[in-house]
Amino acid sequence: MKKNIQVIYQDKDLAVCYKAAGVPVQTSKAGRQDMVSLLRNYFAERGDNTQVYVVHRLDQPVEGVMVFARNQDAAANLSRQSRERSMDKxxxxxxxxxxxxxxxxxxxxxxxxxxxxxxxxxxxxxxxxxxxxxxxxxxxxxxxxxxxxxxxxxxxxxxxxxxxxxxxxxxxxxxxxxxxxxxxxxxxxxxxxxxxxxxxxxxxxxxxxxxxxxxxxxxxxxxxxxxxxxxxxxxxxxxxxxxx
Known part of the structure; x- marks a missing residue:
């Protein structure tokens, strides 16, 4: 079943989304939708095939707001903020x-x-x-x-x-x-x-x-x-x- 994704904000560097409870951030299981694939599909449907990069995690049963990077430079920067705890959650x-x-x-x-x-x-x-x-x-x-x-x-x-x-x-x-x-x-x-x-x-x-x-x-x-x-x-x- 196709799931929709709620994108709160987007620009050329990042996308902020709401993750529903039960949806994994990223999974290796074939055929299972995750936040990365949902976000990629969201952009592809709008003619944009940019990559999506995970910069922090949220447990699968947990819901809430997340940020994803859309290029390698943004991914490195946001990952560093998350790692150094300057990203406030x-x-x-x-x-x-x-x-x-x-x-x-x-x-x-x-x-x-x-x-x-x-x-x-x-x-x-x-x-x-x-x-x-x-x-x-x-x-x-x-x-x-x-x-x-x-x-x-x-x-x-x-x-x-x-x-x-x-x-x-x-x-x-x-x-x-x-x-x-x-x-x-x-x-x-x-x-x-x-x-x-x-x-x-x-x-x-x-x-x-x-x-x-x-x-x-x-x-x-x-x-x-x-x-x-x-x-x-x-x-x-x-x-x-x-x-x-």
Whole structure:
């Protein structure tokens, strides 16, 4: 089935897109559409056969805003910004439970398990362990009654429009426990970092089949959205910021 792609901004150097939950950024599986092929098709349909370059990643179950380069110079520049953490990325998520601290920094060491495509928290001395650091802020706590009645939906729209797509189903799936709407900023970019660190902290993300043992059996994407990305334009250095 052909999928459409939502292009938020484009010029000769880059394209900013919305990635839907469930769509991989890039895959080697034959016949499976990913963001790279969708974006290439988007340009080809408009008579433009330029290449598309991946400069950062977003987990397949996660939705949100991404930037892709359209030439090698832009790819090198944007990749460097992402690698050096000068590319600002902000996420919103629904995490289970009530946080003891309204804001905090989480710092752990993660080890990636290739066979299972997972990561886990390990000690600093573990061979292959990499530092993982993020900060979070609790925006609001939704009680079961709020979740069930839909009051949380209005609250989310009032607080922040970004990321509302992924949260539309969760007040139907969470009827017994409190959930916290949180805003997250990454200081490192590790495999499944937000999902692993939040689960390790005792607040797994709603809908996360890999790291949340209480996740509903019905299909729901992980309640995590990259809501904002900001960077310097690779050609002229001007500040660029986009939200979804």
């Amino acid at each position: 902000c996420y919103m998520a629904l995490a289970e439970g009530i946080f003891q601290e309204s804001s905090a920094v989480l710092e752990d060491y993660l080890l990636r398990e290739g066979r299972s495509n997972t990561s886990r928290v390990v000690s600093q001395s573990t061979p292959g362990a990499k530092q993982a650091k993020l900060s979070y802020e609790v925006i609001e706590v939704w009680q079961p009654l709020q979740v069930y009645s839909g009051e949380a939906e209005h609250s989310l729209s009032r607080l922040q429009q970004e990321g509302r797509r992924i949260f539309s189903a969760y007040w139907r799936s969470q009827r017994e426990n409190e959930v916290s709407l949180i805003q997250i900023k990454l200081e490192t970019g590790r495999h499944h970092q937000i999902r692993v660190q939040m689960a390790h902290a005792g607040h797994p993300l709603v809908g996360d089949k890999k790291y949340n043992p209480n996740s509903s059996r019905e299909y729901l994407p992980v309640a995590l959205c990259a809501v904002k990305i900001a960077f310097c334009h690779p050609r002229d250095g001007r500040n660029m910021e986009f939200t979804v």
